Amino acid sequence: MHRFFIKEPIADTVTLRGEDVKHISRVLRLRDGDAITLCDGRGSECVAEIESITKDAICCRCTAPIPCAGEPRTKVTIYQGLPKTGKMETIVQKCVELGVDRVVPMLTDRCVVQPKESFQSRIERWQRVSEEAAKQSQRGTIPIIEPLVALKRVDLSQYDLALVAYENEQTVSLKEALKAFSGTKIALLIGPEGGFEQAEIEHLVGEGAQSVSLGTRILRTETAGMAMLAQVLYEVET
């Protein structure tokens, strides 16, 4: 069933406006009596029967809201060392499909790209990628892409567990770090193409993060986040 995000809470009747009207009536060619899924973007969804279609509005009658099946219980935030242009789209798309809760672009010592004033427009583009991926993968929320943050300003106190993927970590594996985990909020930190400085790892560990290895092979920065996310959710979701 086709799926649409609405801004208001689910009620007995909901009216869709804007882009969705064109999409439903002209592209999908749905008609009165057809059913769609509406999701409030806060974890609830309903089945909605189309009652009327005009040029500007589509009125729907909705069933009672139920929790979206596509939402993991564990809320994972990925802090992604800012990669070279173009890679962040892939990272956002794949991580949204896999169940990320938030993505925070992070500026580290070895980031090659230096953000310009126009950076806000990139965040907006990544937010649109997140929304598309959320629709396609039947998520119940649209993961937020946060503004760029410097590594030194990352606040890890809000998480039950913070894990930094460090390419030089020889001792602690991701599996070990997750063994005793109970809680709902996890932060994962990924370095850019050039990796992390030792001093950055020391700083993050001082802030409460644990350094972990993702195995004996070195992954590209765009692979590391999605691989780590998939493994974390596999391990902690029941």
Ligand code: SAH
């Ligand atoms: N240029 C570095 C690798 C950077 S990989 C080097 O050659 O050593 C980019 C990021 O992906 C790393 O900073 C880390 O966060 C993550 N990563 C990749 N492979 C990893 C591994 N095997 N263990 C832990 N983290 C890894």
